[in-house]
Each structure stands twice: as structure tokens, then as C-alpha cells.
Amino acid sequence: DAKTTQPNSMESNEEEPVHLPCNHSTISGTDYIHWYRQLPSQGPEYVIHGLTSNVNNRMASLAIAEDRKSSTLILHRATLRDAAVYYCIRGRRNTPLVFGKGTRLSVIA
Amino acid sequence: NAGVTQTPKFQVLKTGQSMTLQCAQDMNHNSMYWYRQDPGMGLRLIYYSASEGTTDKGEVPNGYNVSRLNKREFSLRLESAAPSQTSVYFCATLFETQYFGPGTRLLVL
Numbered sequence: 001d002a003k004t005t006q007p008n009s010m011e012s013n014e015e016e017p018v019h020l021p022c023n024h025s026t027i028s029g030t031d032y033i034h035w036y037r038q039l040p041s042q043g044p045e046y047v048i049h050g051l052t053s054n055v056n057n058r059m060a061s062l063a064i065a066e067d068r069k070s071s072t073l074i075l076h077r078a079t080l081r082d083a084a085v086y087y088c089i090r091g092r093r094n095t096p097l098v099f100g101k102g103t104r105l106s107v108i109a
Numbered sequence: 110n111a112g113v114t115q116t117p118k119f120q121v122l123k124t125g126q127s128m129t130l131q132c133a134q135d136m137n138h139n140s141m142y143w144y145r146q147d148p149g150m151g152l153r154l155i156y157y158s159a160s161e162g163t164t165d166k167g168e169v170p171n172g173y174n175v176s177r178l179n180k181r182e183f184s185l186r187l188e189s190a191a192p193s194q195t196s197v198y199f200c201a202t203l204f205e206t207q208y209f210g211p212g213t214r215l216l217v218l
Contacts, residue, residue, distance in 0.1 A: 034206055043113075043199050043209035044152070087151070096142055096167075097207055099151035 003027075004088045009104040012078045020073040020103055022088030027068050030092050035062065035073045036099075037084040044087065044099070047073065083107045111135055113210035115200050121216045122190045130185040130213050132200030140203035141183035142167075143175060145196040146212075152199065158183055190217045 005023040012018040024033065034049040048055055048062045050071075055062040061074040075082055087102040116131045134141065139160045144152040144167075154167030158177040172194060174186045187194060195217045200210040 032206075036207075041212075043201075043212050044207075046206055046208065049206055093205060094140075094203060096140075096154060096157060096201075096203060098154075099144075101149070101151050 003090055003098070004100060006086075006088050006100070006103045008101070009106065011106045011108060012075075014080060014107055014109050015077055018075040018078045018082070018105065020075075020086050020088075020105065021070065022072070023070050024088070024090045025069040027090050031090040032093055033062065033064060033068075033071050034087075034089045034091060034097060035060070036087045036089065036097075037082075038087070038102070039081075039084045047086070078105075078107045080107050080109060113200055113202055113208055115198075115210040115213050117213060118211070119214045119216075121218065122187075123218050124191060126190050127186065127188050128190065128215075129187075130198055130200075130215075132183045132185070132210060133181050134200075134202045134208075135181065136202055136204065136208065137180070138202035138204045138208075139180070141177065142201045142203065142207070143173075143183070143185045144199045144201065145169065145194075146199060147196050155185065155198075187215075190215075192217045 035047040036044040038044045050062045063072045085102040089097045091097045113134045142157040143155040146152050156175040158164045161180045176184045198213045201207045
């Protein structure tokens with residue numbers, strides 16, 4: 001039970017921003033929101049994680065709703081190399097993560 | 110800094126054969142994990158080791174055994190391989206969040 005809800009698939013045009021939504025309405029106060037992605041034939045790759053505040057790093061931004069029941073992963077400028085399955089996972093710090101099926105992102109040139 | 114490494118990358122077995130999947134990490138993390146991923150599915154936890162000398166079952170442990178040889182190495186053994194164990198196997202460590210290896214693709218005929 002991954003305890004998050006994501007769309008099965010999304011499509012984006014190259015060089016445009018992508019907003020990947022995630023619903024985690026039953027999140028507890030100590031749960032972090034983690035985002036990973038998995039490129040074809042590779043292991044899951046850490047993207048970003050946060051607790052309450054919005055977070056930015058070199059790969060992406062994470063926008064967390066004020067009530068923490070949803071979040072959005074933002075890729076500022078999609079490239080073909082960003083085509084992957086993106087997983088939104090809620091979990092406590094330092095505990096193993098439960099992966100669902102994620103969102104398959106296609107990027108169109 | 111190699112991170113998490115796995116060997117072999119690919120293996121073909123006949124039903125009933127045995128093999129050991131190797132995992133090593135150079136990040137000095139205490140916790141290590143073995144997952145399997147079937148086509149179109151998320152990751153399922155097989156076994157984990159919270160620290161050197163300890164191991165525990167995950168969601169799908171049947172047909173597998175593990176050994177935490179030292180802090181760096183965590184191996185997964187299939188004593189008598191079955192076609193249902195055809196999958197991609199990922200090793201991971203945990204420190205605040207998880208770090209994954211590149212995977213071992215196993216085909217059991």
C-alpha cells in the first residue's frame with residue numbers, strides 16, 4: 001500500500017515545464033514526501049524530498065500544499081532525458097520506502 | 110565513490126539452480142535492502158538489514174535468503190530458482206532517504 005495517488009501517465013513537450021501531481025490525503029505529521037524517478041533499465045533515482053516547506057534542488061522543485069494532503073513535483077524545463085516513471089512516496093525519515101506504480105512521463109520533441 | 114554496486118548485471122538460470130546476488134556500498138550506511146520489480150509494477154521489499162548482523166523479512170521473502178556479511182555487503186541467495194522469481198532485483202541503502210543500485214536482471218527458465 002503506497003498510500004499516495006498519482007496519475008498513471010502524463011505527457012509534456014520538450015523544453016516546457018512539467019507539473020506532476022500527487023495526493024497523500026492520509027499523510028501523518030512525521031511523514032516526508034519523497035520523489036524518485038526511474039529511467040528505462042535503471043534503478044530508482046532520488047529526485048527530491050520535503051516535509052512542510054517547498055524545496056528546490058538542481059533537478060526539480062517540490063511544492064507542498066499547506067495542509068500537506070497533496071504535493072507537486074515541478075520539472076522546470078523538460079528534456080527527453082526526463083522521460084521516466086516518477087514515484088511519489090510518503091514515509092518517515094530513515095524508514096524504507098513503499099513504491100507504488102508511479103506516473104509514466106513521456107516527453108515529446 | 111561508486112555508491113551502491115550490484116553483480117551480476119544479468120543472469121539466466123534453469124529451474125532448481127541456485128545463485129547469489131551480490132550488493133556492496135561505499136557510503137557507510139547502516140541499513141541495506143533487497144527489492145524485486147516485476148514488469149509494470151512497483152518495487153516490493155524482499156529482505157532488509159537494519160545494521161550489520163541483523164536481517165528481517167520484507168513483503169515477499171519466500172524462496173530467498175540473505176546474508177549481511179559486513180557493513181558494506183548484503184547478499185541475496187536463491188536456493189532453488191523458480192520461473193516466478195524472474196524479475197529485476199535492486200539493492201538499496203538508507204540514510205535519510207534511499208539510494209539504489211543499478212539492478213540485476215534475472216531470468217529463470
